[in-house]
Amino acid sequence: MHSSLLSLLTWLPILGGVAVLLVGDARASVARWLALAVALAALAASVPLYLGFDASSAALQFVERMPWIPSLRSDYYLGIDGISLPLILLTTLSTVLVVIAGWTVIEKRPAQYFAAFLIMEGLMIGVFSAADALLFYVFWEAMLIPMFLIIGIWGGARRIYATIKFFLYTFLGSVFMLVALVYMYLKTGDYSLAALYRLPLSLTEQVLIFLAFFAAFAVKVPMVPVHTWLPDAHVEAPTGGSVILAAIMLKMGGYGFLRFSLPITPDAAHALDWLVIGLSLVAVVYIGLIALVQQDMKKLIAYSSIAHMGFVTLGCFVGYEIAAATGGYGGATLALSGAMVQMISHGLVSGALFLCVGVLYDRLHTRDIGAYGGVINTMPVFGAFMVLFAMANAGLPGTSGFVGEFLVILASFKANFWFAFLAAMTLILGAAYTLWLVKRVVFGAVANDGVASLKDLNGREFLVLGVLAVAVLALGVYPKPLTDVMEPTLRHVVQLMSVSKL
Amino acid sequence: MNPMSAVDFALAQPEMVLLGGASLMLLVDLFLTDRQRQITYFLGLLTLALTAVQVAALPEVHYAAFGGMFVVDGVARLLKLVSCATVAVVFVYSRDYLIQRGLFRGEYFVLALFATLGIFVMASAGSLLTMYMGIELLALSQYALVAFDRDSPVAAESAMKYFVLGAIASGTLLYGISIIYGVTGTFDLGALAVRLDAGAATQVGLLFGLAFLLAGIAFKFGAVPFHMWIPDVYHGAPTSVTLFLGAAPKLAYFALALRVLAEGLGGLVPAWQEMLVVLAVLSLAIGNVVAVAQTNLKRMLAYSTISNVGFILLGILAGTPTGYRAALFYTITYVVMALGSFAMIVLLSRKGFEADQIEDFRGLGQRHPWFACVMLFLMVSTAGVPPFVGFFSKLYVIQAVLDVGLTWLAVVAVLFSVIGAFYYLRVVKVMFFDAPGEEVAVTAGPALKFLLSLNGLAVLALGLFNGALVDVIAKALP
Numbered sequence: 001m002h003s004s005l006l007s008l009l010t011w012l013p014i015l016g017g018v019a020v021l022l023v024g025d026a027r028a029s030v031a032r033w034l035a036l037a038v039a040l041a042a043l044a045a046s047v048p049l050y051l052g053f054d055a056s057s058a059a060l061q062f063v064e065r066m067p068w069i070p071s072l073r074s075d076y077y078l079g080i081d082g083i084s085l086p087l088i089l090l091t092t093l094s095t096v097l098v099v100i101a102g103w104t105v106i107e108k109r110p111a112q113y114f115a116a117f118l119i120m121e122g123l124m125i126g127v128f129s130a131a132d133a134l135l136f137y138v139f140w141e142a143m144l145i146p147m148f149l150i151i152g153i154w155g156g157a158r159r160i161y162a163t164i165k166f167f168l169y170t171f172l173g174s175v176f177m178l179v180a181l182v183y184m185y186l187k188t189g190d191y192s193l194a195a196l197y198r199l200p201l202s203l204t205e206q207v208l209i210f211l212a213f214f215a216a217f218a219v220k221v222p223m224v225p226v227h228t229w230l231p232d233a234h235v236e237a238p239t240g241g242s243v244i245l246a247a248i249m250l251k252m253g254g255y256g257f258l259r260f261s262l263p264i265t266p267d268a269a270h271a272l273d274w275l276v277i278g279l280s281l282v283a284v285v286y287i288g289l290i291a292l293v294q295q296d297m298k299k300l301i302a303y304s305s306i307a308h309m310g311f312v313t314l315g316c317f318v319g320y321e322i323a324a325a326t327g328g329y330g331g332a333t334l335a336l337s338g339a340m341v342q343m344i345s346h347g348l349v350s351g352a353l354f355l356c357v358g359v360l361y362d363r364l365h366t367r368d369i370g371a372y373g374g375v376i377n378t379m380p381v382f383g384a385f386m387v388l389f390a391m392a393n394a395g396l397p398g399t400s401g402f403v404g405e406f407l408v409i410l411a412s413f414k415a416n417f418w419f420a421f422l423a424a425m426t427l428i429l430g431a432a433y434t435l436w437l438v439k440r441v442v443f444g445a446v447a448n449d450g451v452a453s454l455k456d457l458n459g460r461e462f463l464v465l466g467v468l469a470v471a472v473l474a475l476g477v478y479p480k481p482l483t484d485v486m487e488p489t490l491r492h493v494v495q496l497m498s499v500s501k502l
Numbered sequence: 503m504n505p506m507s508a509v510d511f512a513l514a515q516p517e518m519v520l521l522g523g524a525s526l527m528l529l530v531d532l533f534l535t536d537r538q539r540q541i542t543y544f545l546g547l548l549t550l551a552l553t554a555v556q557v558a559a560l561p562e563v564h565y566a567a568f569g570g571m572f573v574v575d576g577v578a579r580l581l582k583l584v585s586c587a588t589v590a591v592v593f594v595y596s597r598d599y600l601i602q603r604g605l606f607r608g609e610y611f612v613l614a615l616f617a618t619l620g621i622f623v624m625a626s627a628g629s630l631l632t633m634y635m636g637i638e639l640l641a642l643s644q645y646a647l648v649a650f651d652r653d654s655p656v657a658a659e660s661a662m663k664y665f666v667l668g669a670i671a672s673g674t675l676l677y678g679i680s681i682i683y684g685v686t687g688t689f690d691l692g693a694l695a696v697r698l699d700a701g702a703a704t705q706v707g708l709l710f711g712l713a714f715l716l717a718g719i720a721f722k723f724g725a726v727p728f729h730m731w732i733p734d735v736y737h738g739a740p741t742s743v744t745l746f747l748g749a750a751p752k753l754a755y756f757a758l759a760l761r762v763l764a765e766g767l768g769g770l771v772p773a774w775q776e777m778l779v780v781l782a783v784l785s786l787a788i789g790n791v792v793a794v795a796q797t798n799l800k801r802m803l804a805y806s807t808i809s810n811v812g813f814i815l816l817g818i819l820a821g822t823p824t825g826y827r828a829a830l831f832y833t834i835t836y837v838v839m840a841l842g843s844f845a846m847i848v849l850l851s852r853k854g855f856e857a858d859q860i861e862d863f864r865g866l867g868q869r870h871p872w873f874a875c876v877m878l879f880l881m882v883s884t885a886g887v888p889p890f891v892g893f894f895s896k897l898y899v900i901q902a903v904l905d906v907g908l909t910w911l912a913v914v915a916v917l918f919s920v921i922g923a924f925y926y927l928r929v930v931k932v933m934f935f936d937a938p939g940e941e942v943a944v945t946a947g948p949a950l951k952f953l954l955s956l957n958g959l960a961v962l963a964l965g966l967f968n969g970a971l972v973d974v975i976a977k978a979l980p
């Protein structure tokens with residue numbers, strides 16, 4: 001199938017972002033409307049992507065391929081499968097919401113703000129649709145620059161510390177991946193992912209390459225113990241930055257595991273699955289406990305993100321243990337779809353929670369939990385949304401948060417009772433920290449004059465949270481369209497991860 | 503063999519045009535008043551343009567002239583073309599700066615052209631003696647250029663340091679050459695390669711000479727531990743001179759390393775590879791780590807040069823055609839980035855004020871968003887972040903190093919580039935995250951602004967479409 005839809009989706013936001021930059025901060029309202037138009041156009045362009053997608057096939061679709069650097073045999077090679085599609089849709093949706101959410105809130109250099117998010121959107125879509133490893137890496141690293149500026153320019157008090165930490169952490173992780181990619185390229189003579197999938201590698205090579213990938217993806221996810229950049233980055237980032245970080249950028253790590261680690265180094269992934277599973281369970285339990293004691297709302301949600309992403313990494317790697325326990329890779333697909341649903345759901349839920357915090361922050365300019373209390377009395381509509389998203393975060397059945405966690409726990413049971421037991425701790429811990437947050441912030445008597453003076457959601461905020469609420473509920477009640485799209489691709493991944501390359 | 507024929511002179515035509523132009527400028531400049539000095543400037547640009555036309559007309563295949571002393575081939579042609587362009591850009595960047603400081607004198611342009619002639623001779627050297635002549639011509643012009651602001655004590659001090667250390671390095675180099683000559687009985691690089699074919703790597707005499715040669719080369723490049731002069735000279739020289747020092751000569755030093763090590767002493771690859779590994783790793787380490795501590799942008803860029811030299815050496819030490827091509831790609835793209843970075847200092851400087859502190863860039867993102875963006879491109883590119891060209895130059899070098907099985911070296915290189923990213927990011931931080939200080943108008947002329955904008959965009963375009971440059975290099979250096 002020939003189409004240039006993916007190029008359109010990648011370059012439209014980038015060029016649109018440049019156009020917004022050219023409009024400049026002096027004509028802020030023009031810049032805003034232009035940014036919204038570009039974001040909506042990208043969202044609209046992603047609809048035919050979904051409609052035209054053949055869910056019964058695991059093959060790359062909407063493929064575009066032309067020579068890029070002929071001497072390296074690296075191509076401008078785009079294509080999506082069932083893993084990329086949901087993430088691209090999530091990206092286009094989130095960007096529209098972020099643009100709307102920042103509409104009047106951003107007073108400092110608004111044109112640059114919107115431009116940064118649009119350029120970011122294009123680069124993220126590029127990451128999800130690149131089928132050439134070098135092209136992937138270029139998008140992957142280029143993404144850091146707009147995010148670095150977003151946190152650094154529009155962030156909070158400690159923004160410079162946070163953004164430099166963010167950049168260096170992720171940069172450090174990625175350079176190892178680059179060395180691994182070049183190493184494999186020298187063996188294949190080709191940067192296409194398909195060639196890397198076919199490349200036979202010895203176990204030592206695989207282990208080293210796996211660790212190099214792990215350095216890149218574990219930082220992005222982030223996994224314990226390289227997670228410390230995330231709370232800083234989230235707390236200091238502006239609301240929109242937090243939303244994009246939580247909703248999309250963290251997913252890049254999970255996406256990387258599915259796209260690179262499992263298919264390229266299956267034997268090393270098998271040999272080292274204990275490491276990933278162990279760290280994932282630590283994230284679920286230990287980071288859950290840390291979240292419990294946070295005083296800062298954004299920090300609490302950031303830690304909750306790390307715990308939730310633990311499910312993603314657990315789902316990605318538990319397949320090997322399932323195979324060891326049951327003798328077949330039957331449960332692995334279940335685990336992977338759990339991981340994928342969890343990624344999408346977490347993107348919606350954590351994005352929504354950050355937006356909720358943003359709503360409060362815009363009014364009282366503090367994220368301290370102690371500064372709130374009884375918000376529901378003055379902001380009933382907001383309270384309802386916040387409770388809904390909190391429930392989804394805690395994994396209440398009927399919300400999207402439940403589906404992913406349930407699938408992963410179910411799959412873990414097939415592997416080992418204790419994996420499932422520890423993973424299921426999140427049902428208690430997640431409920432504890434989220435509900436306690438809600439209790440302290442939303443419920444109770446009006447705590448102070450600040451809260452008493454709060455005004456409920458305006459139309460813009462209602463629209464943004466409303467869209468997310470619908471998505472969270474829809475995915476919770478009827479996740480089938482999502483799982484159907486992913487199913488053949490995930491089965492293909494399981495097939496790749498189960499065949500030894502030795 | 504007739505040592506001098508008409509063909510020989512035809513092949514040396516660009517050099518003769520350059521020499522003629524520079525001499526003519528020297529004469530013309532005598533009779534100009536200060537207000538007519540523009541004529542020298544335009545004559546300089548014209549000479550470079552004419553030279554470039556002559557170079558472009560040269561054949562791309564290998565020719566040896568003057569009994570093998572002088573070689574014309576693809577790589578010489580490419581290096582000469584790039585250095586013509588570089589020096590022309592340096593002239594345009596420097597003009598306003600020199601005028602504002604009362605330094606707009608003919609010597610600057612004439613000396614720069616003589617230095618360019620030195621670069622040309624080095625690029626075409628077919629024998630160790632020709633190479634040495636080129637080196638000295640380039641070096642002497644540079645010493646004079648550094649001292650050329652004669653009222654500045656800092657510049658004089660830098661020139662003195664540069665001269666003394668440079669003289670020692672030249673001596674070392676010459677000593678190495680004489681030992682190599684003593685062992686092999688030839689200065690000719692082609693003949694040297696032939697005589698070194700069998701069992702050369704075990705000859706102590708050769709290795710002894712090689713060590714001195716390498717020390718000289720490392721000094722010229724500014725590789726650790728022969729780097730001491732770089733920060734002081736870059737810092738002390740007028741920025742317009744630093745602009746020159748930081749850019750064009752790197753091309754000549756690449757030619758030096760390529761001609762002497764790869765072509766002449768290719769049989770000794772294992773020997774010089776080991777030595778270069780040490781130099782490269784030390785340069786990466788010291789350059790990147792010490793740059794973090796700098797507050798002066800010129801010094802920071804000087805240390806950044808040292809670390810970039812480490813990368814160039816990594817490409818060369820691979821000892822393969824891929825490696826040399828990677829090093830050449832790195833050198834050319836580094837020159838583009840260095841030109842832009844130093845030109846940013848020139849852009850923000852004005853009469854009586856040097857914008858050479860990192861702090862001077864505070865809030866540039868608000869004051870002059872476009873030039874802040876150009877600087878962002880330059881810094882992020884030098885840090886090696888895609889899609890800018892700096893990433894690809896590092897990629898090619900890493901690829902060359904991995905290709906010869908030196909995986910650990912590639913890992914070391916990328917680790918130090920992460921450290922390096924910190925200080926480039928600090929410049930970005932100062933520009934975009936800090937509140938602007940006093941309002942400063944940019945007094946630079948339109949030519950500088952236009953060329954600098956192009957320079958910034960070139961860093962992006964060369965990155966996105968680096969295949970074109972790769973092809974050019976592959977043709978020049980098969």
